[in-house]
Amino acid sequence: xxxxxxxxxxxxxxxxxxxxxxxxxxxxxxxxxxxxxxxxxxxxxxxxxxxxxxxxxxxxxxxxxxxxxxxxxxxxxx
Numbered sequence: 001x002x003x004x005x006x007x008x009x010x011x012x013x014x015x016x017x018x019x020x021x022x023x024x025x026x027x028x029x030x031x032x033x034x035x036x037x038x039x040x041x042x043x044x045x046x047x048x049x050x051x052x053x054x055x056x057x058x059x060x061x062x063x064x065x066x067x068x069x070x071x072x073x074x075x076x077x078x
Contacts, residue, residue, distance in 0.1 A: 001043045003052040009043060010053060014060035026063070033067050041071065050075060 001009070013036045021029035044050040054075045057065040069075050 001049065003049070006040075006043060006049060006052050007056045009040065010056035010060050010064065013040065014057075014064055017061050017064060029061075029063055030067070033061070033064050037067060037071055040068070047074075 013033060016036070017029040017032045020032040040053055044053050050072060054065060054068060057068050
């Protein structure tokens with residue numbers, strides 16, 4: 001995927017999490033993001049793609065960035 005496509009994917013995941021958080025709380029947002037993390041990670045085949053996803057996540061939803069970091073700690077080293 002291109003970085004722009006990753007950005008769009010992250011935005012969709014963020015919007016889904018925000019909707020879940022608004023209706024059911026933070027735990028629902030966490031579950032929503034965790035359900036989408038495997039998809040995001042499959043789309044990040046190279047370190048630069050992972051970095052692009054982390055950058056988009058940092059702008060989109062703080063919980064998304066945290067959960068991404070917990071799954072792939074090397075994001076911080078990039």
